[in-house]
Amino acid sequence: MKKTGLMLFMLICMFAFPGLGHAAGSTNIYLDGKALNLPKNGEVQNVNGNIMIPIRVVVEELGFNVNWEKVTRTVTIKQADTTLKLVVGEKTATVNGNKMNLLVAPILKSDTTLVPLRFIGEQFGLTVHWDNAAKTAYLVTPGDNNSGGDVDPGNGGTTEPTPPTTPPVTDENLASIGGISFSDNKLMIATDKNVTPNIFKISGPERIVIDIPNTKFADTFSNILDSDKNGYLDVEGYPAVSKIRYSLYSNSPSTIRFVIDLNQAQNYKLTNDNDGLVIIDLNSDSTSSGRKLVVIDAGHGGSDPGAISVTKKKEKDFNLAVTLKVEQLLKKETQFDYVLTRSGDTYPSLKDRVKIAEDMNADIFISIHANAGSATASGVETYYTRKESLALANVMHKYLVASSGLTDRKVRTKSLHVTRETTMPAVLLECGYLSNPKDDAILFTESFQNNVAEGIVKGIKEYLGIQ
CATH class of the missing domain: 3.30.457.10 (Copper amine oxidase-like, N-terminal domain)
Structure with a gap:
């Protein structure tokens, strides 16, 4: 043109x-x-x-x-x-x-x-x-x-260039974006193939823009995109960031755009090791803090609802609600860092969740879930796979039982992807049974979720030896 x-x-x-x-x-x-x-x-x-x-x-x-x-x-x-x-x-x-x-x-x-x-x-x-x-x-x-x-778009320029014209790429060859998360002042984007992002800043108002050519939204985004393939992720508790927006920006080539709406000018560091995880770090100190890092994983999400309760509520919503409450508590902690595998209704794959923990060199991994089974099954369980995770499982389960007030169904071992494929101590918490009417009646209450979130943070601190 x-x-x-x-x-x-x-x-x-x-x-x-x-x-x-x-x-x-x-x-x-x-x-x-x-x-x-x-x-x-x-x-x-x-x-x-x-x-x-x-x-x-x-x-x-x-x-x-x-x-x-x-x-x-x-x-x-x-x-x-x-x-x-x-x-x-x-x-x-x-x-x-x-x-x-x-x-x-x-x-x-x-x-x-x-x-x-x-x-x-x-x-x-x-x-x-x-x-x-x-x-x-x-x-x-x-x-x-x-x-x-x-x-210079790559170094803080004010322009958002139109994606370059390239030969058509078939839909089968496009990289799928399967999940996004914003925590610890980092935007993380999970893809299933190598990608080459173009990132730049704009002023008036302040924004950071990430264009990822030759990509498409995975099917797991279908329920959170509007008819024109736009969506957003609200951000709370981070003074510099107000919202994350994303959309199918261009069809030629197929390009997904992410926009970080800022409340003030902000530097960033882009990490893309062509391993399926793109990280935009907004922390002013881009070097390692030397603090322990905890990964909090809200199970399921996006098009994967998880278990359905007796009152037709979705497990994914419970998992995310508790995770976000944990995040609010973790923001007050200064002796260790944390990352969420998802902070909205998206679905990073099991592989993506493990990759986030591995690429961030996490010290512990905690996946939050609710269970389902018979109508009479009730209580909480903590699962681990590798023996290196048993000590973490014992500590986390102690606080899960105390904070939930539900029946102690013990620490158990099971071969689960996120606890098996991670190399750091990793556990999966089952915080109650959605299939049980009594458990279901309290799982979605603010008081129960707040109590469980507090218990999870107490367990993390005890395991890490933090007062």
């Missing part, structure tokens, strides 16, 4: 958040170093805290073929071989007949359609900068060097 075509494509595909805005003082817009002529109704707008740019001004400057259908409130824009259609009030646009999801519906202010600066840079590779002091928006199309400074 020509430079001007790409520019309009970027500007059209996202519109303002609902609500009236106000002009951000006397404003200016520069496109590739050229000041655009702004009519009275062409001021940059501040809409609910978002800096917005009027698309009509840019369209007129670039001279595209634009058609407005008043009855249907549809805008059609054509340039070369690209046709865009969007409707005011609707959250989808079409690009050459293909639907594109919009975060919010287009709006009109007077006779001007407004679009946010953020989306321009985030979705389509345009360098975008808002100078609040000068009330000036700078827009630079790819390949133009008049941005007032060099842009």
